[in-house]
Amino acid sequence: MIPATEAMTTPLFSSPTDAEHAFYDAMAAGDLEAMMAVWTDGDEAVCVHPGGPRLVGAQAIRESFSEIFEGGTVQVERVGVRAYRHGDVAIHNLVEEISVTGRMGTQTVSVVATNVYVKSSRGWQMMLHHAATADADDEDEIERPSGPLH
Protein backbone atom coordinates (compact mmCIF):
# COMPACT_ATOMS: atom_id res chain seq x y z
CA MET A 1 0.00 0.00 0.00
CA ILE A 2 1.23 3.45 -0.84
CA PRO A 3 0.42 6.00 1.87
CA ALA A 4 -2.04 8.56 0.61
CA THR A 5 0.39 11.42 1.10
CA GLU A 6 3.10 9.74 -0.97
CA ALA A 7 0.62 8.80 -3.66
CA MET A 8 -0.42 12.41 -3.84
CA THR A 9 3.10 13.72 -4.22
CA THR A 10 4.55 10.99 -6.43
CA PRO A 11 2.45 10.58 -9.53
CA LEU A 12 2.67 7.29 -11.40
CA PHE A 13 2.26 7.72 -15.13
CA SER A 14 0.54 4.77 -16.71
CA SER A 15 1.57 5.60 -20.28
CA PRO A 16 4.29 7.56 -22.10
CA THR A 17 1.61 10.00 -23.19
CA ASP A 18 0.58 10.64 -19.59
CA ALA A 19 4.21 11.38 -18.72
CA GLU A 20 4.51 13.67 -21.73
CA HIS A 21 1.39 15.59 -20.78
CA ALA A 22 2.79 16.03 -17.28
CA PHE A 23 6.10 17.27 -18.71
CA TYR A 24 4.49 20.03 -20.77
CA ASP A 25 1.98 20.82 -18.01
CA ALA A 26 4.91 21.38 -15.66
CA MET A 27 6.52 23.68 -18.27
CA ALA A 28 3.28 25.65 -18.58
CA ALA A 29 2.91 25.93 -14.81
CA GLY A 30 6.61 26.55 -14.10
CA ASP A 31 6.30 23.82 -11.47
CA LEU A 32 9.75 22.43 -10.70
CA GLU A 33 8.60 19.58 -8.46
CA ALA A 34 6.01 18.45 -11.00
CA MET A 35 8.70 18.63 -13.69
CA MET A 36 11.18 16.52 -11.76
CA ALA A 37 8.49 13.96 -10.93
CA VAL A 38 8.34 13.19 -14.65
CA TRP A 39 12.04 12.39 -14.89
CA THR A 40 13.82 9.22 -13.97
CA ASP A 41 15.98 10.12 -11.00
CA GLY A 42 18.98 8.10 -12.05
CA ASP A 43 22.21 9.37 -13.54
CA GLU A 44 21.08 8.12 -16.95
CA ALA A 45 18.75 11.08 -17.52
CA VAL A 46 19.86 13.32 -20.40
CA CYS A 47 18.45 16.74 -21.25
CA VAL A 48 19.45 19.11 -24.06
CA HIS A 49 17.74 22.49 -24.14
CA PRO A 50 17.77 24.38 -27.48
CA GLY A 51 21.32 25.51 -28.19
CA GLY A 52 22.49 24.32 -24.81
CA PRO A 53 25.01 21.77 -23.62
CA ARG A 54 24.16 18.23 -22.71
CA LEU A 55 22.95 17.90 -19.14
CA VAL A 56 23.37 14.52 -17.50
CA GLY A 57 21.69 13.40 -14.29
CA ALA A 58 18.65 14.59 -12.42
CA GLN A 59 20.46 17.26 -10.39
CA ALA A 60 21.83 19.11 -13.42
CA ILE A 61 18.43 18.85 -15.11
CA ARG A 62 16.69 20.21 -12.01
CA GLU A 63 19.02 23.19 -11.91
CA SER A 64 18.37 23.97 -15.58
CA PHE A 65 14.60 23.93 -15.18
CA SER A 66 14.90 25.97 -11.99
CA GLU A 67 16.69 28.66 -14.02
CA ILE A 68 14.15 28.42 -16.85
CA PHE A 69 11.20 28.76 -14.49
CA GLU A 70 12.80 31.77 -12.77
CA GLY A 71 12.34 33.44 -16.16
CA GLY A 72 8.68 32.48 -16.33
CA THR A 73 6.50 29.68 -17.57
CA VAL A 74 6.81 28.06 -20.99
CA GLN A 75 3.69 27.57 -23.07
CA VAL A 76 4.15 24.83 -25.64
CA GLU A 77 1.76 23.70 -28.33
CA ARG A 78 2.71 20.27 -29.56
CA VAL A 79 2.24 19.41 -33.20
CA GLY A 80 3.13 16.44 -35.36
CA VAL A 81 3.73 13.98 -32.55
CA ARG A 82 5.25 10.78 -33.88
CA ALA A 83 5.21 8.10 -31.22
CA TYR A 84 6.97 4.74 -31.29
CA ARG A 85 6.69 2.21 -28.53
CA HIS A 86 8.83 -0.87 -28.23
CA GLY A 87 8.09 -2.74 -25.03
CA ASP A 88 9.18 -0.67 -22.06
CA VAL A 89 10.65 2.15 -24.15
CA ALA A 90 8.79 4.89 -25.98
CA ILE A 91 10.25 7.48 -28.32
CA HIS A 92 8.26 10.57 -29.19
CA ASN A 93 9.40 13.08 -31.77
CA LEU A 94 7.39 16.27 -32.13
CA VAL A 95 7.49 19.94 -32.95
CA GLU A 96 7.08 22.33 -30.03
CA GLU A 97 5.48 25.63 -30.99
CA ILE A 98 6.64 27.87 -28.15
CA SER A 99 5.04 31.26 -27.57
CA VAL A 100 7.61 33.84 -26.57
CA THR A 101 6.43 37.25 -25.43
CA GLY A 102 8.87 40.15 -25.57
CA ARG A 103 9.12 43.81 -26.50
CA MET A 104 8.11 43.05 -30.06
CA GLY A 105 4.99 41.24 -28.97
CA THR A 106 4.39 37.51 -29.00
CA GLN A 107 6.29 35.34 -31.43
CA THR A 108 6.24 31.62 -32.00
CA VAL A 109 9.47 29.66 -32.02
CA SER A 110 9.53 26.16 -33.46
CA VAL A 111 11.61 23.54 -31.72
CA VAL A 112 12.01 19.89 -32.70
CA ALA A 113 12.06 17.62 -29.66
CA THR A 114 12.87 13.98 -29.10
CA ASN A 115 11.51 12.60 -25.85
CA VAL A 116 12.36 9.13 -24.59
CA TYR A 117 10.35 7.42 -21.87
CA VAL A 118 11.11 4.20 -20.02
CA LYS A 119 8.83 2.05 -17.92
CA SER A 120 9.87 0.78 -14.52
CA SER A 121 8.12 -0.21 -11.32
CA ARG A 122 7.61 3.53 -10.87
CA GLY A 123 5.61 3.76 -14.08
CA TRP A 124 6.64 5.65 -17.21
CA GLN A 125 9.31 8.29 -16.75
CA MET A 126 11.24 10.59 -19.02
CA MET A 127 14.80 9.49 -19.67
CA LEU A 128 15.76 11.91 -22.41
CA HIS A 129 14.60 15.28 -23.71
CA HIS A 130 16.51 16.65 -26.69
CA ALA A 131 15.23 19.95 -28.06
CA ALA A 132 16.65 22.01 -30.89
CA THR A 133 15.47 25.12 -32.65
CA ALA A 134 14.26 24.29 -36.13
CA ASP A 135 14.81 26.57 -39.07
CA ALA A 136 12.22 28.96 -40.42
CA ASP A 137 11.03 26.44 -42.98
CA ASP A 138 9.97 23.91 -40.45
CA GLU A 139 6.32 24.73 -40.92
CA ASP A 140 6.72 22.85 -44.15
CA GLU A 141 7.55 19.64 -42.48
CA ILE A 142 9.09 17.34 -45.00
CA GLU A 143 7.08 14.19 -44.75
CA ARG A 144 6.92 12.00 -47.79
CA PRO A 145 6.37 8.37 -48.49
CA SER A 146 9.56 6.46 -48.92
CA GLY A 147 8.64 5.08 -52.31
CA PRO A 148 10.86 5.20 -55.36
CA LEU A 149 11.68 8.42 -57.15
CA HIS A 150 9.74 9.12 -60.35
Place this chain on the structure above:
Amino acid sequence: MIPATEAMTTPLFSSPTDAEHAFYDAMAAGDLEAMMAVWTDGDEAVCVHPGGPRLVGAQAIRESFSEIFEGGTVQVERVGVRAYRHGDVAIHNLVEEISVTGRMGTQTVSVVATNVYVKSSRGWQMMLHHAATADADDEDEIERPSGPLH
Protein backbone atom coordinates in the same frame (compact mmCIF):
# COMPACT_ATOMS: atom_id res chain seq x y z
CA MET B 1 19.55 -18.34 -47.79
CA ILE B 2 20.56 -14.87 -48.79
CA PRO B 3 22.23 -14.77 -52.20
CA ALA B 4 25.85 -13.74 -51.93
CA THR B 5 25.31 -10.61 -53.99
CA GLU B 6 22.50 -9.40 -51.74
CA ALA B 7 24.48 -10.22 -48.62
CA MET B 8 27.31 -8.14 -49.99
CA THR B 9 25.14 -5.12 -50.69
CA THR B 10 22.86 -5.30 -47.66
CA PRO B 11 24.92 -5.28 -44.48
CA LEU B 12 23.33 -6.72 -41.36
CA PHE B 13 24.42 -4.93 -38.23
CA SER B 14 24.59 -7.23 -35.25
CA SER B 15 24.61 -4.48 -32.63
CA PRO B 16 23.57 -0.84 -32.26
CA THR B 17 27.24 0.07 -32.05
CA ASP B 18 27.94 -1.63 -35.39
CA ALA B 19 25.15 0.38 -36.97
CA GLU B 20 26.46 3.57 -35.40
CA HIS B 21 29.97 2.94 -36.69
CA ALA B 22 28.53 2.39 -40.16
CA PHE B 23 26.55 5.64 -39.91
CA TYR B 24 29.62 7.75 -39.12
CA ASP B 25 31.79 5.79 -41.57
CA ALA B 26 29.27 6.63 -44.30
CA MET B 27 29.45 10.31 -43.26
CA ALA B 28 33.24 10.22 -43.44
CA ALA B 29 33.17 8.53 -46.83
CA GLY B 30 30.28 10.55 -48.25
CA ASP B 31 28.77 7.21 -49.30
CA LEU B 32 25.02 7.64 -49.80
CA GLU B 33 24.24 3.95 -50.32
CA ALA B 34 26.20 2.96 -47.22
CA MET B 35 24.37 5.69 -45.31
CA MET B 36 20.93 4.55 -46.37
CA ALA B 37 21.78 0.91 -45.59
CA VAL B 38 22.02 1.98 -41.95
CA TRP B 39 18.51 3.41 -41.86
CA THR B 40 15.26 1.59 -41.46
CA ASP B 41 13.47 2.00 -44.79
CA GLY B 42 10.04 2.56 -43.33
CA ASP B 43 8.16 5.81 -43.01
CA GLU B 44 8.94 5.87 -39.31
CA ALA B 45 12.51 7.08 -39.84
CA VAL B 46 13.11 10.58 -38.47
CA CYS B 47 16.18 12.75 -39.07
CA VAL B 48 16.93 16.25 -37.81
CA HIS B 49 20.13 17.88 -39.03
CA PRO B 50 21.53 20.77 -36.97
CA GLY B 51 19.19 23.76 -37.31
CA GLY B 52 17.13 21.95 -39.92
CA PRO B 53 13.53 20.84 -40.15
CA ARG B 54 12.30 17.41 -39.24
CA LEU B 55 12.68 14.95 -42.08
CA VAL B 56 10.36 11.96 -42.03
CA GLY B 57 10.77 8.84 -44.13
CA ALA B 58 13.71 7.28 -45.92
CA GLN B 59 13.26 9.23 -49.14
CA ALA B 60 13.46 12.67 -47.49
CA ILE B 61 16.43 11.50 -45.45
CA ARG B 62 18.19 10.18 -48.56
CA GLU B 63 17.73 13.52 -50.31
CA SER B 64 19.19 15.41 -47.34
CA PHE B 65 22.31 13.26 -47.18
CA SER B 66 22.67 13.46 -50.94
CA GLU B 67 22.82 17.26 -50.61
CA ILE B 68 25.22 17.06 -47.67
CA PHE B 69 27.57 14.73 -49.52
CA GLU B 70 27.53 16.97 -52.59
CA GLY B 71 29.25 19.48 -50.31
CA GLY B 72 31.87 16.95 -49.24
CA THR B 73 32.45 14.37 -46.59
CA VAL B 74 31.82 14.89 -42.89
CA GLN B 75 34.51 13.88 -40.41
CA VAL B 76 33.06 13.28 -36.96
CA GLU B 77 34.87 12.42 -33.78
CA ARG B 78 32.46 10.99 -31.26
CA VAL B 79 32.91 11.76 -27.59
CA GLY B 80 30.93 11.03 -24.45
CA VAL B 81 28.77 8.28 -25.89
CA ARG B 82 26.00 7.35 -23.46
CA ALA B 83 24.30 4.17 -24.60
CA TYR B 84 21.09 2.68 -23.26
CA ARG B 85 19.64 -0.56 -24.50
CA HIS B 86 16.22 -1.84 -23.65
CA GLY B 87 15.45 -5.04 -25.51
CA ASP B 88 15.20 -4.33 -29.20
CA VAL B 89 15.69 -0.57 -28.85
CA ALA B 90 18.92 1.30 -28.23
CA ILE B 91 19.32 4.99 -27.55
CA HIS B 92 22.72 6.62 -27.92
CA ASN B 93 23.40 10.20 -26.94
CA LEU B 94 26.77 11.64 -27.79
CA VAL B 95 28.70 14.74 -28.75
CA GLU B 96 29.87 14.95 -32.36
CA GLU B 97 33.06 16.96 -32.79
CA ILE B 98 32.86 17.91 -36.46
CA SER B 99 35.89 19.29 -38.28
CA VAL B 100 34.90 22.05 -40.69
CA THR B 101 37.50 23.40 -43.08
CA GLY B 102 36.98 26.82 -44.61
CA ARG B 103 38.81 30.02 -45.47
CA MET B 104 39.73 30.58 -41.86
CA GLY B 105 41.27 27.15 -41.54
CA THR B 106 39.85 24.14 -39.76
CA GLN B 107 37.44 24.64 -36.90
CA THR B 108 35.64 22.18 -34.72
CA VAL B 109 31.89 22.41 -34.25
CA SER B 110 30.24 20.56 -31.40
CA VAL B 111 26.90 18.91 -32.03
CA VAL B 112 24.81 16.92 -29.56
CA ALA B 113 23.19 13.91 -31.21
CA THR B 114 20.55 11.43 -30.16
CA ASN B 115 20.55 8.24 -32.23
CA VAL B 116 17.87 5.58 -31.88
CA TYR B 117 18.33 2.06 -33.24
CA VAL B 118 15.79 -0.72 -33.49
CA LYS B 119 16.32 -4.41 -34.05
CA SER B 120 14.34 -6.33 -36.60
CA SER B 121 14.86 -9.40 -38.74
CA ARG B 122 17.16 -7.16 -40.77
CA GLY B 123 19.41 -6.56 -37.80
CA TRP B 124 19.93 -3.24 -36.04
CA GLN B 125 18.96 -0.15 -37.99
CA MET B 126 18.82 3.56 -37.30
CA MET B 127 15.33 4.88 -36.70
CA LEU B 128 16.13 8.38 -35.51
CA HIS B 129 19.03 10.82 -35.74
CA HIS B 130 18.52 14.14 -33.99
CA ALA B 131 21.48 16.50 -34.11
CA ALA B 132 21.72 20.03 -32.74
CA THR B 133 24.56 22.48 -32.44
CA ALA B 134 25.62 22.83 -28.83
CA ASP B 135 26.72 26.12 -27.33
CA ALA B 136 30.33 27.14 -26.85
CA ASP B 137 30.38 25.84 -23.30
CA ASP B 138 29.62 22.32 -24.27
CA GLU B 139 33.18 21.25 -23.68
CA ASP B 140 32.28 21.57 -20.04
CA GLU B 141 29.70 18.91 -20.16
CA ILE B 142 27.55 19.17 -17.10
CA GLU B 143 27.62 15.72 -15.63
CA ARG B 144 27.00 15.43 -11.94
CA PRO B 145 25.70 12.79 -9.61
CA SER B 146 22.05 13.16 -8.89
CA GLY B 147 22.47 13.08 -5.12
CA PRO B 148 21.42 15.85 -2.79
CA LEU B 149 23.07 19.23 -3.00
CA HIS B 150 26.26 19.74 -0.90
